[in-house]
Amino acid sequence: MSLVYNTSESIEDYVTCLRGTFVTGKSRDAYARKFFLERLYALVKDNEEKFYVALAKDLNKSRADALASEISPVLEECVYFLKHYDSLTKDKKVKARMTVNRTDTAFVRREALGVVLIISTWNFPLQLSLVPLAGALAAGNCVVLKLSEISVHTSALITDLLPKYIDSSMYRVVNGGVEETQHLLRQRFDHIFYTGNSVVAKSVMTAAAQHLTPVTLELGGKSPAIVTDDSNMQIVANRIAYGKFFNAGQTCIAVDYVFVPKSRIDEFTKAILKTLQNWYGSNPQKSKDYGRIVSQKHFDRLMSLINHRQSGDIIAGGQSDREDRYIAPTIITNVNFHDVKLMGEEIFGPILPIITYNEIEEPMGLIAKHEPGLALYLFSKKKSVINQVLAFTKSGGVTINDTLLHQAEHGLPFGGVGSSGMGGYHGEKSIQIFSHERAVLAKKQRMEWLVQARYPPSSPTKLALLRAVLLTDPVRFTYIVFKRPIKWAAFIIILLGILLKRSLN
Template sequence: MASPLTYTSLDDIQDAVSYLRVNFDTGKTRPLAFRKFQIQQLYDLVKNNEERLYEALAKDMNKPRSEALSGDIAPVLEECLYFLENLDGLAKEEKTSPRLGMHAMDTVKVRRDPLGVVLIIGCWNYPVQLSLVPLVGAIAAGNTVLLKLSEVSAHTAALLTELIPRYLNSDAYRVINGAVEETTYLLEQKFDHIFYTGSPMVGKIVMKAASKHLTGVTLELGGKSPAVITPEADMQTVANRIAFGKFYNCGQICIAVDYVLCPADRLDAFVSAFTKTVKEWFGEDPKTSKDYARLVSVRHVDRIAGLIQNRKSGGIQFGGQVDRDERYIAPTLITDVKFDDDVLMGDEIFGPVLPVITYNSLDEAITMIKKNPPPLVLYVFSKKQKLIEQVLQNTQSGGVCVNDTLMHQAEYSLPFGGIGNSGVGNYHGHRSFRAFTHERGILQKKQQLEFVNKVRYPPYNSTRDAILRNFMVTHPLVVYLKQKRGSIKAALILIVLFLVYLKKRA
């Protein structure tokens, strides 16, 4: 089947970058009124074309309407509304209190300036959310933006390519399309910031390309995100929530549960509960369920099928069926997996296959987690806060969700991003604004009282050094008083109480 997407020529890519640079330099995108209008237009784009977006997502991944709403449409609408309501406050200059005595009479403030020409590289698994949510932040911050859509989810990319020029100002926001050749050429251009969502492997390529221009990056990557079950957990609840975190969008989500660490003596209970959940949700034959998505391409089907067939450990409890023509792989549970199985446990699975590894002590589970690079998210299922804290204090991850899956990403008051191999930087809400903004520190003095400044001018001498030290270094007595202020305050209260007592006795 021919792709509905037309790739952008290399000449047009270069022209788009140059054009956006010229228009940024004119200051066109800086006024808050302009930014708000564009954000409102982006809101209208999604709201007015919601049905068409559902259709495109269904063509690309057979994405159920409910999952398309919660995973693609709603986040963009809500982020637009957030910035329309909060942009004035976010963009306002911040006056700060000077720390140096010599600046007590000066103006000390921070401006929020746009970075410039920003490149956003979207991802195919959530092609609306992962393209447009960062776009909202970049617009709010006052940048011009070149948006590279994912060619893998071609129907959604084609629709957004049609709609964006109708709603957004083409002088400031451009869309390009392409595959490896186009993206490689694109990364040779100079940008002021690159925002990329995708795999760690491609993230390294993006970061290397950005380094040639000393361009800052935000990298939203992935990793093998574990779900740790502690012995006392309610297994049916755990099964429901892990299944949601594994089979949502057919497992094609960077924060999917990649593997489960289950107490050895609770494995049978987990398998029983998990099997029950999957049958209740998708029936005896998930292939016929309207609520079960498809993999995005045959290439991804072949990759996941290869993991199942070539695994070096574990037995299939259910699933494993593959229909290449329909891009279908059944929900699959594999137990008795070895942690050193380099097929199932080598890279992020990114599909509907769930390995289960057993452990005998929580320390053993923590040790296994730490053998992998820090994941994008860590899931913990426990009724005991002490055990939750034990896991959190001894591991690293981009984010954490306790007793649920995926929902931390939907809470935009939290930062979303990875650490180490799972990403650089974070975004959502005001953090998206920060990601695309330069905080410009400003010290503004008056031209009076020049005689005061002579203390810092040559020729230097010991008297001037002593005066300068008093202005720039906190006196040891002040340091002592600050360190002991709790004790001093308590002593003063006792003295006051004693004086009140003496007064009453008199």
């Protein structure tokens, strides 16, 4: 299956047409939004088998992996938006803080941004295309969806199916490589949502800056795991292996490297070797549950890390087959944290470096030397250790005593910090990023005498009135006097007490 790349003219025409649709208000209609979410759900559900086939061709994903990481997240997100649509999109009342606004109405209205651009990526080509698409449509936007040119089969299937389920006046699909993406970025959008690497992200931000377009960047980085000495090593080995070798390590939140106490390194390595044997057998290349590297270009990069590393001993894996895009699950021990090859950049493949330590402060200090990753994993039973690591490290998200699952829990916002990205999404957070939160204050046409002090010409009387209006709020006043806020009732009681005492004197 091949992709037909878009022309420059078609890209420009797409953006113009979608902007015209948005102006009509069609995308913002509540009934339409719910209908499109229902149709997106049906697209995935009706064609589940076709997606299994496409994902297997692109990445050799097993049915279980595809169901857990591709099919289910899209269906779950559509159901969430449909179930909670009214509460997610209704106006949110705000309690006014200024005395002069206490009798008026203040609220925040979530409004669609307009035409948004979603640039997807290849490692989870269904989830990372349709989950943000669901959020953008639920928020009332029109969408240009740029699919990955690397995961060809899945992108071609999405391109073919979308027009059969959703009105094409609401979205457009763009296929292409670097040239087409660059031309796409020259167009004006109201928001850009990009998933990928930090190098391309800089180009996205540069292009967005030309139109002052806000961006959401979902990137990656080196996501560490820390194992403490009170851990059950077999359980930890299972969960770290899952977090590293799921999708052959081609996951933005994959365990990039792991710290293990020196006193328990032998136990950990025996446990993880046992895990790999149980899961994939003596020849993982023949396992139906083990994935493939997406392209020979990425294969060559990963083999360079293995063959030109500056430290470490391979205790498992290392075997490869370029034609099959296969690299065995590879475990490397005795790794030097300053190894430029293994530790210099995100691995994004089935290679797990192991670094030993003596005290918990050691891995925390070393992690701080890297830019914060998209995830951090900590295995510990001690609350004090958990709090210590959380307090002195940075990452986009954290899973404690497991891996990957904070991203799968769509009740939590997912996103990076620093070089691992900016902004987050999933669930209500997706509605927020694809909406403008418009502040509205509805005043009444009365009590003009109370605010006339703001009008010129100024005078001592008006200044006194203005001071009374702005600076005698009871909460603010009592906080200054009594060092803590006191509610209206308490304030009145105190004031009456003061007046009574004065009258008695």
